[in-house]
Amino acid sequence: MTPDGRYLVVRGRLWRRANPALDEACRARLMRELMAARRDKGAAMRRGDAAAREAARARVDAAKHALGERGPVWWDDGAPDLNRRLARNTPYAEWFARLPKGRGERS
Known part of the structure; x- marks a missing residue:
């Protein structure tokens, strides 16, 4: 996690974390x-069901927006x-x- 707690580092890339201001029940x-x-x-893709895949993608996107991982940033300092x-x-x-090598998969 970055020092300011905004991002995780995976294979050298920054990924925005969920908004820490969310209460635990909401986040869970x-x-x-x-x-889900x-x-x-994944199940829709295995079945070859394009409509179900797109519906599930929309649900993933909605959940990520609600968590604060996508959409407007959750911090307010202008960064x-x-x-x-x-x-x-x-x-x-x-x-x-x-x-250290291996932390955040630094290469």
């Missing part, structure tokens, strides 16, 4: 919906959204370079 409900939608998307950018190409580059 949204995570259950997200996981992902399972439904830009660096979601999905390589950590080494962001203001987090110096911090990322200091991580």
Whole structure:
């Protein structure tokens, strides 16, 4: 996790975290919906059901927006959204370079 708690680092890429201001019950409900939608998307893809796949994709997107992982940022200090950018190409580059190998999969 970045020092400010906004992103996780996966294979060197920043991924926006869920809004920490969400209460635990709400976050848990949204995570259950997200996981169910992902399972439904996979099942629809295995069945070759394009309509069900698109419906499940929309549910994934809605859950991610509600969690704060997509859409407008949940912080209010004016910092830009660096979601999905390589950590080494962001203001987090110096911090990322200091991580031990394997932490955030630094390469």
